Amino acid sequence: MQQAFRSSVIEYLESLPEPVVSRLYQVPATCLAVFRLLPELGQYLVLSILFLNQPFKMADLPIKSTAKSRVALDLVRRRLRALSIIREHGGFAQIHKSFRRNFRIALTGGDTSRSFGVPSNSLDKSPVDSQFLAAHAKRHWESILHYMVGTDLSDVPNDGVLMLLRHAGLMEGKNLHSMSITQAGFQFLLQDVHTQLWALLLQYLSISQQLQMDPVDILHFIFMLGSMQLGQGYSLTDLSPTQTNMLEDLCDYGIVYKRSKSSRRFYPTPLAIMLTTDAGTLVSPSAAVDAANTAPDQKTELTSISDAAPAHFVLLETNYRVYAYTSSPLQIAILNLFVHLKSRFPNLVSGVITRDSVRSALAHGITAEQIILYLTVHAHPQMLRNDPVLPGTIADQIKLWQLEKERMTTTQGYLFKDFSGPREYEIAARYATEIGVLTWQNPKLRVFFVNEAGNSQVVDFINRRLKK
Amino acid sequence: ALLGIIIDVNGAQWARIRDQVDFRRIISSLLVFVNAHLALKESNKVLVVSCGPHKSKILYPASESTDSANIEADGQMYRPFQVVNQVIIDAMMNSLEESQSSSSNSVKFAGALSMALSYANKLSSHSIGHGGYQSRILAISVSEDEPSQYIACMNAMFTAQKLSIPVDVCKLNGNSVFLEQIADATSGTFLRPDHPSGILQYLMSVYSPNPSIRNYLALPSQSNVDFRASCFCHQKVVSIGYVCSVCLSVYCSVPSTQSCMVCGSKYDPEEIAKLFIKPQVIPIKKPK
Numbered sequence: 001m002q003q004a005f006r007s008s009v010i011e012y013l014e015s016l017p018e019p020v021v022s023r024l025y026q027v028p029a030t031c032l033a034v035f036r037l038l039p040e041l042g043q044y045l046v047l048s049i050l051f052l053n054q055p056f057k058m059a060d061l062p063i064k065s066t067a068k069s070r071v072a073l074d075l076v077r078r079r080l081r082a083l084s085i086i087r088e089h090g091g092f093a094q095i096h097k098s099f100r101r102n103f104r105i106a107l108t109g110g111d112t113s114r115s116f117g118v119p120s121n122s123l124d125k126s127p128v129d130s131q132f133l134a135a136h137a138k139r140h141w142e143s144i145l146h147y148m149v150g151t152d153l154s155d156v157p158n159d160g161v162l163m164l165l166r167h168a169g170l171m172e173g174k175n176l177h178s179m180s181i182t183q184a185g186f187q188f189l190l191q192d193v194h195t196q197l198w199a200l201l202l203q204y205l206s207i208s209q210q211l212q213m214d215p216v217d218i219l220h221f222i223f224m225l226g227s228m229q230l231g232q233g234y235s236l237t238d239l240s241p242t243q244t245n246m247l248e249d250l251c252d253y254g255i256v257y258k259r260s261k262s263s264r265r266f267y268p269t270p271l272a273i274m275l276t277t278d279a280g281t282l283v284s285p286s287a288a289v290d291a292a293n294t295a296p297d298q299k300t301e302l303t304s305i306s307d308a309a310p311a312h313f314v315l316l317e318t319n320y321r322v323y324a325y326t327s328s329p330l331q332i333a334i335l336n337l338f339v340h341l342k343s344r345f346p347n348l349v350s351g352v353i354t355r356d357s358v359r360s361a362l363a364h365g366i367t368a369e370q371i372i373l374y375l376t377v378h379a380h381p382q383m384l385r386n387d388p389v390l391p392g393t394i395a396d397q398i399k400l401w402q403l404e405k406e407r408m409t410t411t412q413g414y415l416f417k418d419f420s421g422p423r424e425y426e427i428a429a430r431y432a433t434e435i436g437v438l439t440w441q442n443p444k445l446r447v448f449f450v451n452e453a454g455n456s457q458v459v460d461f462i463n464r465r466l467k468k
Numbered sequence: 469a470l471l472g473i474i475i476d477v478n479g480a481q482w483a484r485i486r487d488q489v490d491f492r493r494i495i496s497s498l499l500v501f502v503n504a505h506l507a508l509k510e511s512n513k514v515l516v517v518s519c520g521p522h523k524s525k526i527l528y529p530a531s532e533s534t535d536s537a538n539i540e541a542d543g544q545m546y547r548p549f550q551v552v553n554q555v556i557i558d559a560m561m562n563s564l565e566e567s568q569s570s571s572s573n574s575v576k577f578a579g580a581l582s583m584a585l586s587y588a589n590k591l592s593s594h595s596i597g598h599g600g601y602q603s604r605i606l607a608i609s610v611s612e613d614e615p616s617q618y619i620a621c622m623n624a625m626f627t628a629q630k631l632s633i634p635v636d637v638c639k640l641n642g643n644s645v646f647l648e649q650i651a652d653a654t655s656g657t658f659l660r661p662d663h664p665s666g667i668l669q670y671l672m673s674v675y676s677p678n679p680s681i682r683n684y685l686a687l688p689s690q691s692n693v694d695f696r697a698s699c700f701c702h703q704k705v706v707s708i709g710y711v712c713s714v715c716l717s718v719y720c721s722v723p724s725t726q727s728c729m730v731c732g733s734k735y736d737p738e739e740i741a742k743l744f745i746k747p748q749v750i751p752i753k754k755p756k
Contacts, residue, residue: 032507032546040681043508048673062673062686069684107503109545109553116546229547277510 010037012202014082016215021084023216025098028106029116033223033276034083035103042076046085050100050107055092117228120235120265128267130231133257137269140254141193142330148181148189149333158252168203183365189334190366190374194274200253201275217242225255226276228268235265314378318391320353325380337361338371353394358401368402411439413451416458422446424466431461469678470591470603471505472515472584473498474524477563478575481610485641489664494608495560497668502556503549504676515587516556518563519580521572521611526583527559528552575611577646578620581635585627592631603633604656606675610641615703618646625650634682636675640664645705648693657687700729 013021013034024030035043049056058077063069080086087094144157148171156177157165165171166179170188173179188196201222205215221243228234236244247266250256255275258266313331315323322339325348326332332349335341338361341351351357361371376389383389419425425446432438437454441447450458475498476482482491502514516528545553584605592601605628628635634656637647651658661670677685696707699720710719715731722743727734 029546035507036509040508040678041684044677044681044685047504047676051669051672062688064684064686072684106546107500107507107549109550227546232547 008202009198010079010083012205013037014079018084020216022096022098024219025096025102027220027223028102029227030220030223031099031103032106033226034085036276039076039079041072042080045076045080046095046103049093049095050103055094057091058088058093059091117224117234118238120233126259127233128257130270133230133267133269136257137254137271140252141271142328144253145189145330146333148185149330150181151329151333160249161252164200164203164207167207168200186337186361186364186366187370189337190370192377193271194277197255197271197275204249213242213245214240218246221246222275225250225268225272226274228272230268230270230273233265233267312378312380312384314375315380315383316353316375316390316394318393320394320397321350322353323348323350331378334374337364338366353398355401358398359405362402362405368399371398411451413439413449414455415447415449416462417445417447419446427465428458428462431465432458469509469511470513470515470588470601471502472517472588472603472605473502474517474519474577474580474584474605474607474609475560476575476607476609476611477518477520477560478573478611479564481573481641485610485664489640489667491564493665494667495557497671498608499553499556500668501671501676502552503546504672506548506552508678513591514552515584516559517580517583518560519575519577519607520563521575524576524580524583525559525563526587527563528556530555530559572614573612573642574614574617575609576614576617577607577609578617578624581605581607581621581624581628581650585624585631585633588633589631602679603631604679605633605635606638607635607647608638608640609644609647610639611644612642613644613646615698618698618703619700621646621650625653628654632679634679638667638670638675640667645694645696649695652689652693657689659688 013024016024024034035046038046045061048061061073063073077086077088081088085096085099087096139155140157143155144161144165147157147162148165159176162171162176162179165185166173166176168184169182170185171179172182188199191199205218208218209215217240221239236247239247247256247258248261250272251258253271254269255272256266256268313325314335315325317323322335324331324335327347327349332341332344335349335351338353338357339351340354340357341349343350358368358371362368372390372395379389388395416428419428425443425448429438429441429443429448432448432450432454435454435457437450437458438448439451440449502516505514506512514528515526518525518527588601588603588605592603595601625635628650633654635650635654636656637651637658639647639658639660648658650656657674659670659674661667674687677687694705696705697709697718698704699706699709700717701719701721701723704720706718706720710722711717712719712728712731712733714733715728717728717730719729722735722740723729726737726740
């Protein structure tokens with residue numbers, strides 16, 4: 001899942017033209033965020049040349065000369081070149097000047113561009129604490145997911161959110177208020193919060209280009225949010241108009257909290273903090289809350305890791321029974337997509353994975369890999385001690401059920417029959433084979449089948465040659 | 469991943485290389501290195517231990533949780549970096565003052581290494597599931613070995629080996645056989661920089677890679693390590709000596725009590741006597 005997140009953000013960044021990317025690197029917070037997205041060997045490369053002041057020779061790097069190392073190095077070099085962090089010519093490579101300057105500033109301090117957010121040190125009349133922010137984030141985010149799954153909920157997401165969902169292809173429908181979920185939407189539901197967040201933000205970026213909002217500004221703001229501290233209020237000074245507009249939209253998703261339209265400060269929620277996190281254990285808003293609630297410099301940091309348990313709640317047995325220790329209606333609704341739920345208790349839901357339940361999920365467009373990934377990602381810590389996490393039989397069986405759907409492939413086309421003699425059949429069949437459109441033939445019965453694309457050619461040929 | 473830093477705070481030894489590099493420069497380079505490690509991944513953690521002639525102390529994370537409240541947020545630096553840097557600077561200045569008065573040229577390294585290893589062990593036992601918790605330790609040293617520390621150092625070394633925690637060593641001054649052996653046994657990097665004032669670049673290019681990408685890199689290493697053991701009774705370096713058959717402890721000469729000092733097993737006096745039999749000289753028969 002982490003690879004998926006990285007690849008989509010990085011792909012977006014790679015697709016931006018070079019001048020735009022140069023503007024992106026003028027801000028330390030963005031350099032830090034982009035640095036975190038690089039693969040490990042790439043990060044090492046950047047660090048080792050960051051404090052050099054002149055171009056360096058690629059041959060000077062202490063890379064081993066085994067084939068594996070060379071392949072890894074090439075991959076990294078390609079990625080760094082695509083992101084314009086490194087420019088190569090001759091045997092020399094040079095790091096992008098703005099990136100170098102601003103990343104150094106990020107590491108050594110002295111950031112005058114306030115790119116890490118301006119904390120508002122004035123006293124808030126009614127301060128908010130992290131619990132409130134976490135609850136706020138959870139409410140908004142889950143309302144979006146609930147809306148997608150179709151459970152009845154009193155607070156429907158805003159119009160802006162609905163438009164984004166439709167633009168992203170996650171839901172479809174002419175009327176904004178009565179949309180139905182699509183195949184992509186189902187797949188979206190099964191992913192972890194991180195991937196979901198970024199998927200929505202990337203869609204937002206693509207809409208923004210149509211709305212004349214500057215994508216660089218938006219990216220700056222997103223990366224600034226990722227580097228903020230939970231529980232600290234930040235003021236609106238130093239934000240560009242684009243970013244202030246964005247703030248309203250982000251409020252709807254539950255990423256930031258702003259008390260009212262005229263309020264001069266905003267608070268990032270746990271969803272914002274995890275924008276640049278890569279921790280694989282953050283699989284739900286509740287887990288993000290738990291992990292972010294205990295600030296890094298408190299003694300309880302170690303217990304917080306085990307508190308992420310609410311996000312790891314699924315037990316899968318080898319007899320296809322599923323036990324999920326959750327009471328969240330959202331997670332139960334998601335499980336209902338591919339598990340035949342049988343009983344529900346205050347803290348537990350149990351069911352069986354059957355052929356029918358998996359087939360109905362497959363009919364909705366969910367793939368077997370996603371089901372298996374969902375079960376693995378949300379597996380109970382006790383399951384994590386197994387190797388592999390899920391029993392092999394179950395994983396294989398889910399994949400087999402998916403293969404069952406692919407027993408037949410269909411091709412549309414035309415059947416040619418009633419030839420007057422073997423010679424006619426021969427000529428026509430050979431021509432069809434030569435132009436490559438013959439799909440099936442039976443010489444005894446003198447019939448052959450041609451796919452749709454080549455039909456007109458074969459008909460013309462027969463009319464010319466055989467009707468004379 | 470965890471980066472544990474053990475920094476030598478023997479004031480006298482640092483003063484000896486004052487003309488090559490200033491201690492403050494070392495600290496500031498170290499802080500940038502720590503920031504770089506934290507920048508790699510959000511979940512990275514760092515531990516800083518100061519190792520002095522008399523005691524070792526954990527500088528970061530500090531046990532009192534008053535740090536972040538006291539450090540005012542000024543928006544000039546990424547907040548986690550700011551907090552870590554401030555705590556380390558304050559604690560380091562304190563510990564350097566304490567050790568100004570001593571005159572020994574060695575530090576209690578085994579204690580610091582044990583502290584770092586137990587912290588790494590605590591973190592890895594608390595981490596959830598998939599794949600182990602990667603840790604590594606960097607030791608910045610300017611002091612000599614202390615012979616009485618031999619046993620403790622070796623024990624710590626074997627622990628690090630068992631936990632697969634590489635211990636890298638950056639030696640700015642002095643000779644230390646123990647540190648060479650430790651770096652070699654744990655597959656860490658041992659380096660003696662030629663230009664100590666450029667220490668930041670050394671840190672970034674040699675000491676920053678994680679164990680997982682070290683497979684791709686050819687980092688400098690020490691090839692001739694002095695593997696000779698020290699005896700347990702006098703802490704002298706021996707290449708030929710006596711070994712207890714029960715606990716494998718090394719002696720330069722047979723213990724006077726005729727029993728092992730470590731495990732207490734008594735040796736058979738006759739066998740010991742056999743060790744000291746002088747070779748018989750057989751007179752050469754003159755050919756007739």
